[in-house]
Amino acid sequence: MLTINAEGIGKKYRREWIFRRVNLTLQAGTSYTFVGPNGSGKSTLLQLLAGNLPATEGNLTYLQNNSLIDPDNWFRQVSIAAPYVELVEELTLDELLTFHQTFKPFRNKLTPEAVAERLLLTQARHKEIKYFSSGMKQRVKLGLAFFSNSPIVILDEPTSNLDRQGAAWYHEQVRQLDASQLLLIGSNQPEEYDFCPNVLDVMQWKTR
Numbered sequence: 001m002l003t004i005n006a007e008g009i010g011k012k013y014r015r016e017w018i019f020r021r022v023n024l025t026l027q028a029g030t031s032y033t034f035v036g037p038n039g040s041g042k043s044t045l046l047q048l049l050a051g052n053l054p055a056t057e058g059n060l061t062y063l064q065n066n067s068l069i070d071p072d073n074w075f076r077q078v079s080i081a082a083p084y085v086e087l088v089e090e091l092t093l094d095e096l097l098t099f100h101q102t103f104k105p106f107r108n109k110l111t112p113e114a115v116a117e118r119l120l121l122t123q124a125r126h127k128e129i130k131y132f133s134s135g136m137k138q139r140v141k142l143g144l145a146f147f148s149n150s151p152i153v154i155l156d157e158p159t160s161n162l163d164r165q166g167a168a169w170y171h172e173q174v175r176q177l178d179a180s181q182l183l184l185i186g187s188n189q190p191e192e193y194d195f196c197p198n199v200l201d202v203m204q205w206k207t208r
């Protein structure tokens with residue numbers, strides 16, 4: 001089982017501490033949602049936990065059955081869907097999924113065709129991503145995170161741009177995550193995390 005351990009981590013931009021003294025043990029098999037007002041640091045904390053941004057202070061470790069995972073291999077463990085993660089819009093959906101699986105295979109050996117079907121986008125397989133609606137693009141981003149074979153799934157503002165059918169699709173995909181996966185969410189929309197047993201307010205880590 002995978003665990004992320006944060007010991008006293010903090011992030012400072014110029015002279016401003018965004019958060020400090022974050023101590024967390026995040027265990028696979030469940031989900032955690034980070035909540036807080038706009039600008040409170042949810043995205044920054046998720047980026048740190050994903051290993052995409054260095055902490056200014058503290059220690060972050062990934063453990064697999066109590067053995068440390070080399071930070072150089074953290075990226076293999078994580079799939080992230082977020083507003084700041086861009087899709088390659090010149091590619092068709094088919095090309096994007098085929099390209100994606102060359103560096104991150106899909107779960108359960110899903111083919112690009114099967115992934116497109118799960119995205120409810122079979123009809124759009126040969127369309128360039130730049131011609132997708134914002135809701136279709138959001139489903140693609142979420143799908144790359146949900147269907148990649150990575151134990152850690154990070155979703156920042158997961159239902160942005162989704163209509164009711166899209167939001168229902170999102171909840172269905174969450175239900176189908178594997179028991180060995182760890183789901184981390186950044187949100188300020190309660191219906192996005194109504195299933196989540198661990199809701200953490202990032203305001204607790206603000207320095208005064």
Ligand SMILES: Nc1ncnc2c1ncn2[C@@H]1O[C@H](COP(=O)(O)OP(=O)(O)OP(=O)(O)O)[C@@H](O)[C@H]1O
Pocket residue numbers: 013014018036037038039040041042043044045186188
């Ligand atoms: N690269 C950066 N340089 C300087 N400040 C930054 C940078 N990135 C983020 N910040 C600041 O860090 C703080 C937290 O931003 P962050 O995007 O993590 O908040 P958030 O809680 O995810 O907000 P939202 O709900 O609006 O998405 C903000 O004050 C933001 O201006």
